[in-house]
Amino acid sequence: MGTEYLKIKEAKEAKKIIDNLFNELYKIKCEEILLENSYYRITYDNIKSSIAIPPFNKSLKDGFAVKAKDTFGASDDNPKTFKIIDTVEAGSFSEKTLKNGEAIEISTGAPVPKGSDAIAMVEYSEKVQDGPESEVAIYKSVSPSQDIAKKGSDIEKNKPLISAKTKLSPVKIGVLSAQGLNKVKVYKKLEISVISTGNELLTQEDTINYGKIYDINTNTIKNSVISCGCEAKVQGIIKDNYNKLRNKIETSLKTSDIVITSGGTSAGVGDVLKDVIEDIGEVIIHGISIKPGKPTLIGKVNGKLVIGLPGNPVGAIIVFNVFIAPNLRKLVGLNPAAKNKKIRVKLSKRIHSSKGRVQYLLIEIKDNKAYPILKDSGAINALSYAEGYIKVPKSVELIDADEIVEAYLF
Amino acid sequence: MGTEYLKIKEAKEAKKIIDNLFNELYKIKCEEILLENSYYRITYDNIKSSIAIPPFNKSLKDGFAVKAKDTFGASDDNPKTFKIIDTVEAGSFSEKTLKNGEAIEISTGAPVPKGSDAIAMVEYSEKVQDGPESEVAIYKSVSPSQDIAKKGSDIEKNKPLISAKTKLSPVKIGVLSAQGLNKVKVYKKLEISVISTGNELLTQEDTINYGKIYDINTNTIKNSVISCGCEAKVQGIIKDNYNKLRNKIETSLKTSDIVITSGGTSAGVGDVLKDVIEDIGEVIIHGISIKPGKPTLIGKVNGKLVIGLPGNPVGAIIVFNVFIAPNLRKLVGLNPAAKNKKIRVKLSKRIHSSKGRVQYLLIEIKDNKAYPILKDSGAINALSYAEGYIKVPKSVELIDADEIVEAYLF
Structure with missing residues (x-):
């Protein structure tokens, strides 16, 4: 009993291997x-x-399309009179060509008729007579192009x-x-299957019974996948059983780009996932020297990644955020660094870390300080107020209160 | 011709009226x-x-459940021997009660059997004999509660x-x-119908033809509604026709909480929306003294809001963001201020504004400065690089370069 990690890697090396695997196996796709x-x-x-926008010479006002020079000299005392030969509303157009002394009644947004080069606003006009032979008096001169948005003046073609x-x-x-x-x-969304493994797991539809616990990772990983702009396909809970897990991984791989499992990587009674991946593909990493998150497996099957996250929910989230999320975000065109946003804050109190492996500590941010949540790494309670995590390098055993640390926000 | 705004309001007053209407007509709902x-x-x-989490006393290690005091004094030279009476894996449990000198083989995550109060790690044990009568030698003493997560130690019930x-x-x-x-x-999402009006409008499925333009507001308002955590129901494009618009608004109101239209509030050839709302409900605001966005209508029909945004896309977005979005966000539990995030930045160059009404200017943010996009207010091009807007109060005619302004980000 007890797990042997035959392909254990340091955090830094694991990150490099995983990034390279993503680069090698996945190309950016579009849809x-x-x-x-x-x-x-x-x-x-x-x-x-x-x-071109506008797609035609467009009137910017309600009024009358005219030849500008016909209005020159118009004033309150000396209006110029035009024959109204047509009316054009937005959405339609006039087939007529305007001649000297003629006007076409026009609405905002309508195309400016041929022959006219300006709009005289309705506010400075007065219709003289209604009907087909009506006329309009214009009381103010307009200059060429006045109140016309030229075709392409907003956006030119190409x-x-x-x-x-x-x-x-x-x-x-x-x-x-x-x-x-x-x-x-x-950018096309990657399709990612999410599988939880463990005999002890119940779905949220089940009634709890002694010895069992509710599955957390399906929901956290599914929604973490969504937060990375990818599509999650929930494949349910699989018992720690070689055949069942192998079948589920093989069928999931057919319809997804990546399979993410959790649990089953450090079980006392065996290491089902490792056995499955060894048989149907290749185990690239088994164990990462970090805390929490050590029991992680990275496998390659038929040119696709199978990622085995720890069963411990905090470990699963840390490993997903640190090693997987940036790669997913990159492939779907999102800023890899926008998630896990890095900030520099003071530490609220002295912390000790175990030398020899990188440690991730959940934190809460209060008054611009990082408060480490010092709970055992499987604690769900910690997650309810965790806002991110800090990374303690493997060579560091102690960080003092008020030292500046780099925190990554969820 | 020309529009008459009979119920025109100053920006500040309009905001107050609209906020009050939302408070009066809508209650927060859940689902x-x-x-x-x-x-x-x-x-x-x-x-x-x-x-409680864990829901039972849970083993934190692979090993043997024992009575701690039975291990006292155990060492490499002087192991203590236990009779193995059962095996329990995660997800199952042992029905036996452990007596002095007995051990139960246990996996991480399994419930600690009755009678035992500590877990001896597998690393300090050696099985003596396999089979039903097997025994285990323990080489290290354990203290009571060791490697047990007590029921509720992570999260207590209630x-x-x-x-x-x-x-x-x-x-x-x-x-x-x-x-x-x-x-x-x-929080339940509000359901909001989105209607564009105008004879000149085409959907993106249509082929363009002379005098027509593609509808912009359906897509911008639909997606703005989504960005406010609400559900958008696209109702399509309605011609400037009293009966068609009235029918569409009445049927939309039956299945939505709010109806948002755009266009039709300042048409030269009539003001169809105003007529419809006057007949089926009440026009509360007709015209807001702002630029752009003046031709806005706020109506109340059967206890629901009908919001008529300007047809001009920039005006529509400004009015939606300034007057409507904060109210929607509040009703669905989102931070009203998170959208339209306010920042203080220097203005890149001197701007002039028309005194007498509040003006909104689209801006781009570069090098921590707000660059006004000085285009006519209907310009689509401006929208392609606009990142937000600044508000120029109605009493201000001029803001100098390098003055600090408040900018609202999209």
């Missing part, structure tokens, strides 16, 4: 999705304008609009909507 | 959802622990766990999972 559903997705390409790797906010989605873009190319 | 799908939802209640108004992160979801919580009460 086309409906623009309207693209909230917070990441653009894959630089997007150029495909149409100009850079949104660059690749942009997070699509409502406003950016609006910019692309103006282009009539129905679909947009975005 | 129960599956815990596993609760990512980033907001807890409605203070949640207490319903079970203790505060997660407080109301907590955003459910993966870690918090984990804490509730440990309790066997299958569902969780969270």
Whole structure:
């Protein structure tokens, strides 16, 4: 009994191996999705304008399209009179071409008719007669181009609009909507299967019975995967049974890019996951010299990663955040460092650490200080107020109160 | 022609009226959802622990459950020998009660058998004989409670766990999972219908034709609604037609808490939305003295709000962010101020503003300065790099370069 880690690695080395594995096995992929559903997705390409905005010379006011020079000299005392030959509202257009002395009644947003080069605002006009032969008196002269937004004056055709790797906010989605873009190319989400293992685990639908505990890792890892912009496929709880675990991993690999399990990497009664991965692929790392999180397994099966996180929920979260999350975020176009945001804060009190392996301590942030939550590493309670963690290097045995430490926030 | 705003309000007054309307018409509601799908939802209640964690006295090590006093004096030279009467793995339990001189083989996570009060680690033991009558030699004495996590030592039953108004992160979801919580009460999302109006509007599925433009507001408002933690129901584009708009608003109100339209509030050819709301409810505000965003309508129909945003996309976004978003966020339990985050930055260059109404200027943030995007207010291009806006009070005509301004970020 007791677990033997045959491929144990130092934290730094493990990180390098895992990063390299991700680089080697996974390429960034894109997919086309409906623009309207693209909230917070990441653009894959630089997007150029495909149409000019506005797409036509557009009236900026309600009034009358005229030839500007016909209005020159108009004033309250000396209005100029125009024959109204047509009316054009937003969404329609006039087929007529305007000649000297003619006006076309026009709404904001409507295309400026041929032959006219300015809009005389309705506020400085007065219709003389209604009906087909009506006229309008203009009381103020307008200059050429007045109150017209020229075609392309907002956005020219074929100009850079949104660059690749942009997070699509409502406003950016609006910019692309103006282009009539129905679909947009975005970074494809990785599909990740999540499996919990352990004879002692119950789902939240089960009634508790003696000796069993509720599974935590399915929900934390599923939602951690989501927080990395990936898609999680919950595969349920598997007993510590070689065949069941092997079957579940093999079927999960068929429909996902990565399989993440938890538990089963340091069981006293055996090490089922290690045996399965040895038989269907290759165990790359078995054990990382960190606390908590030592019983971690990294395996490669048919060109895909199988990641065995510790069963201990705190260890599982630390290992996921430190070693896995940055790689996932990179592959879906997110800033790898935005999660686990690093801040520098004072430590609230002296802490001791075990020399020889990197230690991660859950912390709470209060009054701009990091308060270590000194509980045994499996403590769920600690998680309810943990806001992040600090990393104690393996050579450090002691950090004094008020020393500055680097904290990583969840 | 030209729009008359009969119920125009100053920005400050409009904000007060709108906030009061939200308070009067909407109550915070909750709903129960599956815990596993609760990512980033907001807890409605203070949640207490319903079970102790661990739910039983749990072994922290692989080894042998014994009576501690039976091991006293054990050493490498003088091991104590125990009769192994049972084996218990995580997820199961032993029905036996341990007597003096007896041991039960135990795995990490398994319940500590009756009669035993300590775990002797496997590393300091040696099995003497296999089979039903096997014995174990223990080489190191253990003290009472050693390597046992007492029932409730992590979390006692009936203790505060997660407080109301907590955003459910993966870690918090984990804490509730440990309790066997299958569902969780969270703030209910408001359901908001989004309607664009205008004869000139095309959907992104349409081919562009002369005089038409692509609808922007459906997508920006839909996704702005989502960013406020609410659910958006896209109702499509409605022509500037009294009956069609009235029907669409009436049917939308039946299935949503709020209806948001855009356009149709300052059309030259009429003011269809105002007429509809006057007939089926009450127009509370028609026109807000701001730039952009003046043609805004706030109506009340059957105890629900109908919000008419300007057709101009920049105006629509400004009005939504300034007047509507904080109220929506409050009702779904989000921090009203987290969106439109206020920062203080230097202005890059002198700006002029029209006295007499509050003006909102889109800005870009570069080198810790706010760069005003001085474009006509309907400009889509401006939106592609706008990161927020600054508010120029109505009494201010000029702000100098390098003056500190308050900027609100999208």
